[in-house]
Amino acid sequence: MSSKVVLITGTSSGLGLAAAVAAAQSGWHTVATLRDTSRADSLRKAAADAGVELDIRQLDVTDEASVAAAIDGVIADHGRLDAVVNNAGAGHFGTLENDTVDDVRQVMEVNFFGVLNVSKAALPHLRASGGRLITVTSVGGVVGQPFSEAYCAAKFAVEGYMESLAPVADKLGVSVSVVEPGPVASEFFGNIGLDMETEIAAAGPYAEALNNLVSGFVAELMSSAQTPAAAAQSVLKALTADRPAFRVQTSDWARDFTGTKLADVDGSAVQGLTRGWVA
Template identity: 40%
Template sequence: MNADRARRWFITGISTGFGRELARAVVQAGDTVLGTVRNPAQVAELAAERIAAIVMDVNDEAAVAAGVAAMNERFGGVDVVVNNAGFGMNGTIEALSLDELRAVMETNFFGAVRVSKAFIPALRAGGGTIVMISSMAGHIGFGGMGAYCASKFALEGVSDALAQELAPFGIDVLIVEPGSFRTDFSGRSMKGAKRALDAYAGTQAGEVRARLAAYHGNEPGDPVKAAHAIVQVVRSGKPPRRLALGADAVAGILKKLDSVKQDIEAWRAVSVDTVLDETGA
């Protein structure tokens, strides 16, 4: 897509945080946007900033279909779809209930897939970009954050496959991997397991909830700068597959990749020695 062309954006979850700042950055860049919120009172509030919004739940298939219709009605189509809606969940795997795990996956993973699938037919007609807001936790598993990490690992996997499937149609898939930014993620958007197990008291995983609460409001990343970075990359016309945001994300992801490479190299002989013998015996 031409880098200078005005784009029509659909962004889920623009009430606060990354979504809100991204919607603002889109408008400042001269593009148009339709975002989703859960609170009807925010529609008028956002309109005052020239940001169009509708009430939509990414877990409601009928509501998502209505979102596609609203985008077509207001802007005549879509160029960029951003899957931003989601929430954090802390708690050890042993303590989390399966219902709590499913709830995180339903919004962070299935919600993003649901929205993407709904818009793909329109994007196939004219090309465009799907942006998945993942996390450095889509590469790195953090003790006490397993449910959230699982949802982002899954999102990255489906995004890689989707990028291959949609490339022939001129559709890019950009996976954004933020580190720690000063948003509501560690506050309002963070949920915790209903129970905590005494066995994990004093361990890193067991103390995650308290550490997140103390860290809230002290994160190093600026969400305004992150939003403008996303707009810049999308509007470049040649977005990468992945965009890490924040020095912590860059360092953490590279460290994880180095660790994976070291493990593979250290056990290469054992790994490759599993081929069938020529005789097949």
């Protein structure tokens, strides 16, 4: 195991940071990447506290040259790449009439095209090692959520792409999985830069629905939040299982939530649920 190399994106905080530490603790040589290496202090401290070493490198998933340089650097320095965990992502809160189309494009650029950039660059090396391609999506990649249209659309796209890619990659010896967290107690919401009172005041005709969502479902979500370390165990499971499942949820809550959709042939169960959040 000590010779196996995993590259993880988006490791400055939250689930990505916890997954990098957990992988290193399990014996993986862990390349922890982040867009801005000046934000790596928390990552370094977590590694030191856990008594593990991380290979910290710069990688911007939206920049193909940055992705290529990072992957090439790993191969040059370590000679192999056995797994990739696509974790980098960006949140977004808003609804169609109040968003710009450019807002939506930016969400797709990070959460969807960023995943493709990294995966495409890594696949030749994962084929060579018989490796694993793991992508952190979200329960929002299964169940569409009000005021998260752009974010859910990006995560739906990732899930559809990876579900379609999985049998093709498997034929060539590469295992493909998606990890679906529910709410995680991390800096994710803070990183969006939301002031909910301001958002509600600016929501116009959507203010009542947004207020109902925030005071009801969002509050319930956060009360069910896992720690990043707990959620990271599901990433580790996908990394280490003899035959990992394609779809891995990080908690019982996430399994129940996604199960509503996966058993909902005509869509009525999900629509009944989500309409209740804004009613």
